[in-house]
Amino acid sequence: MHFNIKEIKMRKTLLGLYLLFAVMVIFVLPADSYAQIAAEYSSDNLKYLSFGGFEEDVWPHGDFVENKKVRLKMPDHKWRTEQIQLWESAIKEAVSILPAQFVDEIGELSFCFYINQYTWETAHPRGNIVFINLSPSIKRPKWMNYETLPLNGFTREEMIFVAIHEIAHIYSLFPPEDLFSRFIYSGQYSDILWWKHDREELFSSEGSPTFYGRALGTEEDFADTLALYVMFPEYLKNFPVRYSIINNILKKEYAGAYSMSGSLRSRSTLFAVTE
Numbered sequence: 268m269h270f271n272i273k274e275i276k277m278r279k280t281l282l283g284l285y286l287l288f289a290v291m292v293i294f295v296l297p298a299d300s301y302a303q304i305a306a307e308y309s310s311d312n313l314k315y316l317s318f319g320g321f322e323e324d325v326w327p328h329g330d331f332v333e334n335k336k337v338r339l340k341m342p343d344h345k346w347r348t349e350q351i352q353l354w355e356s357a358i359k360e361a362v363s364i365l366p367a368q369f370v371d372e373i374g375e376l377s378f379c380f381y382i383n384q385y386t387w388e389t390a391h392p393r394g395n396i397v398f399i400n401l402s403p404s405i406k407r408p409k410w411m412n413y414e415t416l417p418l419n420g421f422t423r424e425e426m427i428f429v430a431i432h433e434i435a436h437i438y439s440l441f442p443p444e445d446l447f448s449r450f451i452y453s454g455q456y457s458d459i460l461w462w463k464h465d466r467e468e469l470f471s472s473e474g475s476p477t478f479y480g481r482a483l484g485t486e487e488d489f490a491d492t493l494a495l496y497v498m499f500p501e502y503l504k505n506f507p508v509r510y511s512i513i514n515n516i517l518k519k520e521y522a523g524a525y526s527m528s529g530s531l532r533s534r535s536t537l538f539a540v541t542e
């Protein structure tokens with residue numbers, strides 16, 4: 268075998284590219300776990316995002332599932348700090364993968380952290396602030412027929428799902444300068460009214476995509492649906508009316524860069540379809 272000069276040069280160039288790629292794989296990917304979805308990632312969205320740190324006296328919206336007379340041991344400071352870091356990183360990813368125009372519409376967005384071990388609640392929004400419970404109970408209220416999110420600790424995917432779910436609440440419940448529209452879903456940005464328009468079609472033609480939405484109603488259905496659209500679009504395509512409504516709001520389609528496992532899988536009413 269022999270090569271002419273041109274071929275050798277080309278091979279050298281290729282070798283160089285391979286080496287460059289290898290270096291990128293070795294040094295870039297582990298530092299940046301969302302490289303795999305880099306094409307859908309807009310770091311510009313992060314200009315709206317801030318973190319408010321840990322807050323002591325946040326009152327959860329979710330029911331209490333633990334006996335409040337029993338004193339539960341608080342997680343230590345080191346664990347708390349580590350969890351906040353993991354959450355902040357996942358929340359950044361969540362905000363980055365949302366469409367820029369959608370994030371623009373929502374505007375300033377803040378996430379704070381608290382601990383209440385007596386409730387099942389993972390998070391709730393108030394205005395444009397989301398409160399994340401770092402250590403909810405893993406006990407389930409009666410209506411919860413699926414795995415709780417914190418069971419076995421939160422995975423990164425669960426954290427991203429929770430963040431997008433809460434941002435969806437802010438979009439629909441706390442639109443700017445229009446308090447009356449907080450109960451309609453949420454049409455003032457798109458022409459689709461989740462609540463009014465097509466409500467009949469929505470709820471008669473297809474069931475809720477998650478058991479959470481099914482148990483707790485329209486608000487949670489909407490928030491779960493929007494998160495599913497971004498993270499698990501193939502799954503949501505089994506609910507075509509919802510898929511098209513969210514498509515109208517987000518005006519972007521996703522390839523689906525996440526794997527549905529654990530609690531997210533068990534909360535999905537058709538989870539077998541994602542196999």
Ligand SMILES: [Zn+2]
Pocket residue numbers: 432436486487490
């Ligand atoms: Zn919710």
